């Protein structure tokens with residue numbers, strides 16, 4: 630079993646406590662995020678996903694309970710620097726995160742602010758750009774990049790700080806399908822090839838199927854957790870809180886209800902096609 634990197638105990642968060650507009654956004658969240666895993670966090674609008682994500686690098690502090698990163702409590706100001714270095718954050722709108730006139734300068738911004746020697750800054754920039762496949766565009770102004778490229782640049786900026794964990798809050802929400810695929814592929818390769826812990830907040834169920842584990846939030850509570858296969862087997866629970874299965878999983882469920890012997894755990898289009906081809910070939914309707 631991998632070591633845990635982030636531990637959450639009895640976490641509650643209330644915005645504007647005691648004031649008009651007070652809002653309980655998280656209630657008694659408990660859980661551990663393991664080193665090197667890809668955890669997806671899903672939930673309907675307003676369920677507390679972003680609030681939770683912001684606790685992982687101390688952008689928000691618990692109203693009650695604790696969040697620790699490698700044993701360091703986010704509530705202790707003395708740990709802030711270390712925690713921000715370990716846990717990188719990428720938000721929904723890449724335009725809000727890009728600061729410089731050229732791609733490579735943008736990635737260098739963070740490491741330069743750390744006061745690192747120029748050779749180390751260059752090494753980090755080279756590595757971060759190559760990780761997200763933007764090395765060839767290093768001299769381009771960020772505003773000329775596509776949405777997917779901009780978001781990959783934002784990821785490179787976070788990577789240049791050498792985090793061990795990357796938190797992405799709906800990084801693909803503003804992108805078209807091609808941009809979403811680009812960014813998802815970068816995220817998956819960082820997790821699988823570089824061993825980075827990834828926490829991915831998303832509304833796209835098709836992205837969730839690649840996660841090791843899924844947390845489902847509803848009204849500030851962690852209501853369901855497990856592997857994608859388990860979570861998406863809980864169709865009724867998800868429906869009650871306003872979430873849908875990934876398209877292929879929903880189709881598999883409907884076919885199963887209609888009497889087709891589709892096994893549980895079909896989540897992706899590839900799974901479904903393989904399964905249907907197997908069934909059809911038995912009836913003589915297989916591929917010629």
Ligand SMILES: Nc1ncnc2c1ncn2[C@@H]1O[C@H](COP(=O)(O)OP(=O)(O)OP(=O)(O)O)[C@@H](O)[C@H]1O
Pocket residue numbers: 644645652653654672673674675676677678679680681
């Ligand atoms: N700065 C704030 N002040 C007061 N209330 C807030 C603030 N930010 C969020 N909230 C409230 O806290 C609750 C949780 O919001 P949060 O943004 O964490 O949800 P979310 O799951 O990320 O939603 P979405 O899917 O729309 O991004 C919501 O009711 C929201 O209105």
Ligand SMILES: [Mg+2]
Pocket residue numbers: 678679680798
């Ligand atoms: Mg949000």
